[in-house]
Amino acid sequence: MNTTLTTCPYCGTGCNFYLLHDDIGQLTGLEPAANHPVTRGQLCVKGWNAHAFVGHPDRLQTPLIRKNGQLQPTDWQTALDLLHDKLRTIATRQGPDSLMFLSSAKVSNEENYLLMKLARAGYGTNNIDHCARLCHSSTVTGLVETLGSGAMTNSLSCFAETDLIFVIGSNTTEQHPLIGSRILQAVQQGAQLIVADSRRIRLSQHADLHLRHQNGSDIALLNGMMRHISQEGLEDRTFITQRTENFSALQQALEPFTPEYVATITGLSSQQIMDAARLFAEADRAMIVYAMGITQHSHGVDNVRAVSNLALLTGNLGRPGTGINPLRGQNNVQGACDMGALPDVYTGYQRVADPQIREKFSAAWGVPLPETPGQMSTHAIEAAAAGKLCGMLVLGENPVVSDANQTLVYQAFEKLDFLAVIDIFMTETAQLADLVLPAACYAERDGTFTSTERRVQRGRKAVEPPGQARADWQIIAELLRRCGLKGDYTDPAEIMNEIASLTPSYGGIEYSRLEGEGLQWPCSDNTDPGTPILHTRTCTRGKGHFSPVTYRPPQEMPDLEFPLLLNTGRTAFHWHTGSMTRRSHLLDREERQAFVEINPTDAEKYQLAERQQLKVTSRRGSVSVRARLTERVPPGQVFIPFHFAESAANVLTNNALDPESGIPEFKVCAVRIEAC
Numbered sequence: 097m098n099t100t101l102t103t104c105p106y107c108g109t110g111c112n113f114y115l116l117h118d119d120i121g122q123l124t125g126l127e128p129a130a131n132h133p134v135t136r137g138q139l140c141v142k143g144w145n146a147h148a149f150v151g152h153p154d155r156l157q158t159p160l161i162r163k164n165g166q167l168q169p170t171d172w173q174t175a176l177d178l179l180h181d182k183l184r185t186i187a188t189r190q191g192p193d194s195l196m197f198l199s200s201a202k203v204s205n206e207e208n209y210l211l212m213k214l215a216r217a218g219y220g221t222n223n224i225d226h227c228a229r230l231c232h233s234s235t236v237t238g239l240v241e242t243l244g245s246g247a248m249t250n251s252l253s254c255f256a257e258t259d260l261i262f263v264i265g266s267n268t269t270e271q272h273p274l275i276g277s278r279i280l281q282a283v284q285q286g287a288q289l290i291v292a293d294s295r296r297i298r299l300s301q302h303a304d305l306h307l308r309h310q311n312g313s314d315i316a317l318l319n320g321m322m323r324h325i326s327q328e329g330l331e332d333r334t335f336i337t338q339r340t341e342n343f344s345a346l347q348q349a350l351e352p353f354t355p356e357y358v359a360t361i362t363g364l365s366s367q368q369i370m371d372a373a374r375l376f377a378e379a380d381r382a383m384i385v386y387a388m389g390i391t392q393h394s395h396g397v398d399n400v401r402a403v404s405n406l407a408l409l410t411g412n413l414g415r416p417g418t419g420i421n422p423l424r425g426q427n428n429v430q431g432a433c434d435m436g437a438l439p440d441v442y443t444g445y446q447r448v449a450d451p452q453i454r455e456k457f458s459a460a461w462g463v464p465l466p467e468t469p470g471q472m473s474t475h476a477i478e479a480a481a482a483g484k485l486c487g488m489l490v491l492g493e494n495p496v497v498s499d500a501n502q503t504l505v506y507q508a509f510e511k512l513d514f515l516a517v518i519d520i521f522m523t524e525t526a527q528l529a530d531l532v533l534p535a536a537c538y539a540e541r542d543g544t545f546t547s548t549e550r551r552v553q554r555g556r557k558a559v560e561p562p563g564q565a566r567a568d569w570q571i572i573a574e575l576l577r578r579c580g581l582k583g584d585y586t587d588p589a590e591i592m593n594e595i596a597s598l599t600p601s602y603g604g605i606e607y608s609r610l611e612g613e614g615l616q617w618p619c620s621d622n623t624d625p626g627t628p629i630l631h632t633r634t635c636t637r638g639k640g641h642f643s644p645v646t647y648r649p650p651q652e653m654p655d656l657e658f659p660l661l662l663n664t665g666r667t668a669f670h671w672h673t674g675s676m677t678r679r680s681h682l683l684d685r686e687e688r689q690a691f692v693e694i695n696p697t698d699a700e701k702y703q704l705a706e707r708q709q710l711k712v713t714s715r716r717g718s719v720s721v722r723a724r725l726t727e728r729v730p731p732g733q734v735f736i737p738f739h740f741a742e743s744a745a746n747v748l749t750n751n752a753l754d755p756e757s758g759i760p761e762f763k764v765c766a767v768r769i770e771a772c
C-alpha cells in the first residue's frame with residue numbers, strides 16, 4: 097500500500113489527507129493527516145469519501161468533437177488544433193472580446209494562472225472569470241475597499257482564542273464542517289455565539305442568541321447593531337481614532353436605524369437587536385464569520401461593507417481571536433482569485449488598468465496586453481444570450497446547474513458559435529459543447545491550492561488519470577504553445593516560480609517551502625514565514641475605511657402570485673453541482689434527490705404532506721421536488737439545495753445582479769408551491 101499526502105478537493109477549509117493506493121494504481125481509501133494544523137486527524141463526511149469518484153466509470157477518457165450533432169472521440173492533436181483554430185478565428189474576425197474564458201475554483205493555482213495568461217496574452221482579452229463571481233465576488237470588492245485586501249483576515253487557529261463568534265449567513269457545520277466543529281469547540285470552552293440566520297441551523301442550537309432575521313435584511317440588522325453600540329458608547333474609540341477614517345459619515349448613515357425601525361425590516365424584536373449589539377461590543381475579542389448568506393444578494397457588496405464597518409467600529413481587527421472571516425466555498429476559490437482569474441486584475445490583485453502593472457506582465461510574457469478590464473462571467477452569460485459573445489472555453493465549471501436563471505444560461509450556450517469544455521465528467525454544460533477535453537482530477541496531478549485562511553498547500557499526484565485524460569495545466573500549456581507563448585513547463589513547480597516572480601504576495605511561495613503546513617500569504621520572499629493575521633498594525637490600504645451603507649430590499653419579494661420566499665444553498669453530503677459527490681456511493685446514498693424544506697404551518701395552509709412531490713414555480717420556471725416538512729425554515733420561506741440537476745434550484749433563482757460585484761441574488765426570490 098502506498099500513501100500520498102494531498103489537499104481535499106471540496107471546501108475551502110483546506111484539510112489534508114493521505115490517499116491510499118495499491119501497486120496497480122487504484123485508490124483504495126484515505127486517512128486524515130494527524131499532524132496537519134487544519135485537519136488535526138479529522139475529516140468531514142465529504143472528505144472521508146473524496147477518493148470515491150476518482151475511478152468512477154463515468155470519467156471522461158478521450159477528447160470528443162461534435163459531428164452531426166453527436167460528440168465523437170478524436171485524438172488530442174486534432175482536438176487541440178481545432179480548439180486553437182476556433183478561438184483564434186473568433187478573436188481575429190469578431191475581436192478578442194468576443195471570447196470568454198471561465199476558469200475554476202476546483203483547479204490548482206498554476207492552472208488558474210495559465211488560463212488567465214492564455215486569455216490575456218494568448219488571445220488578447222481580459223474576459224476571464226470563474227465561479228467566485230457566484231460566491232465571494234462581493235467579498236473581494238467590499239473588503240478591498242474597506243481594508244485593502246479581499247481575504248479572510250485571521251486564521252482558523254483563532255477560534256481557540258476568541259471570546260465571541262458572530263456567524264451571519266453561514267451554515268458552517270454543513271458547508272465547512274471542520275470549521276463548524278471549531279466553532280462548537282470554542283463554545284464548549286466558553287466563547288459566546290451569536291447566529292444570524294433565518295433557518296434553524298445546527299449552530300443556532302448552541303447559540304447564546306439566534307437572530308432569525310428576514311432574508312435580505314442583513315444591512316438593517318448590522319446598521320441597527322452599530323447604531324445601538326454607538327448610542328451605548330460601546331465602540332472602540334482608540335481604534336477608531338488611530339486606525340480608521342470616515343467615521344462621521346458612518347455615524348450619520350446609522351442615524352435612521354433605530355431598534356424599532358430595524359425591527360420592522362428584519363422581523364426581529366427591538367430587544368434582540370439591542371442584545372446582539374451589546375453582546376458583540378462587550379466581547380474583548382470577537383470574530384465575524386460569514387459566507388454566501390451575506391454575499392449572494394443584489395446588495396452583496398453593501399452587506400460586506402456593513403460587516404467590515406462593525407469590525408472596525410468595535411476594534412475587532414488585526415488581533416488573534418478577532419477579524420472578518422469570509423469562508424471560501426471551494427478548495428481553491430481563494431487561489432483562483434489570487435491568480436487573477438478575474439476580469440480586472442492579474443495575480444495578487446494587481447490591476448489591469450494600471451499601466452505600470454500591465455507593462456510588467458507584458459514584459460514577462462513578451463506580448464502587448466489588452467488595457468480594458470474584461471467581462472464578469474454573469475455579464476458574459478447575458479451577452480451570450482443576447483448574441484453578443486461568440487466563443488467560450490469553460491474549465492471545470494458547470495454553469496448550466498450553478499448559475500442563476502437556468503433558462504437564460506441555456507439560451508446563452510445555444511447562441512454561442514463555439515463552446516469548449518475541459519472537465520472530468522460529462523457535466524450538463526459539457527453535454528452542450530462542441531468540444532470536450534478529458535481532464536485529470538485532483539488525485540492525478542500536482543499543483544497548489546489556497547484555502548480560505550490564505551494557506552497555500554500542495555496537491556499531489558497519487559495515481560494516473562484514466563485513458564487519455566491530461567492535467568489541465570498540460571492542456572493549457574499546449575494552447576499557449578500554439579499561441580507562440582512559453583508552454584514548455586516541466587511541472588507545476590516551474591509555473592509557481594513564474595507566479596512568484598510576478599506576484600508580491602506570493603513572492604516567497606515555492607514548492608520546497610510548502611512541505612508540512614504550507615504558507616499563508618502575504619509571503620513576500622523566501623525568508624518570509626507567511627502571515628497568519630492580516631492588518632495587525634495598519635490595514636493593507638493604510639487606514640480602515642468606514643463605508644456607510646443603507647438598506648435596500650431584495651429585487652424580488654413574495655407577493656400574491658408568488659407568496660413564498662425561496663432560499664437556496666448546500667447540504668452536508670453534496671458539493672456544488674454534484675458532479676463528484678453524486679458519483680460517490682455513500683454520499684449519494686445519504687441524499688439521493690432534491691427536496692424543498694417547508695414549514696409545517698405553510699404545509700397546512702397549502703395542504704401539502706411530507707414526502708409529497710411538489711411543483712415549485714418562480715417567474716423563471718418550475719421544478720419538481722419532494723416536500724420535507726421542517727421547522728428549520730420559518731413560515732413564509734422555503735429552501736431548496738442547488739446540487740440536483742434534475743430539479744435544479746437555479747431554474748427558479750433570480751439573476752438580478754449586484755451592480756458592483758455582478759453576483760446574482762441566489763438567496764431571495766419569490767415562488768409558489770402546488771402539488772404535482
Ligand code: SF4
Pocket residue numbers: 104105106107108109110111138139140141142143144272273274275
Ligand atoms: Fe474537505 Fe472541507 Fe470536509 Fe475538510 S471540511 S474534509 S476540506 S470538505
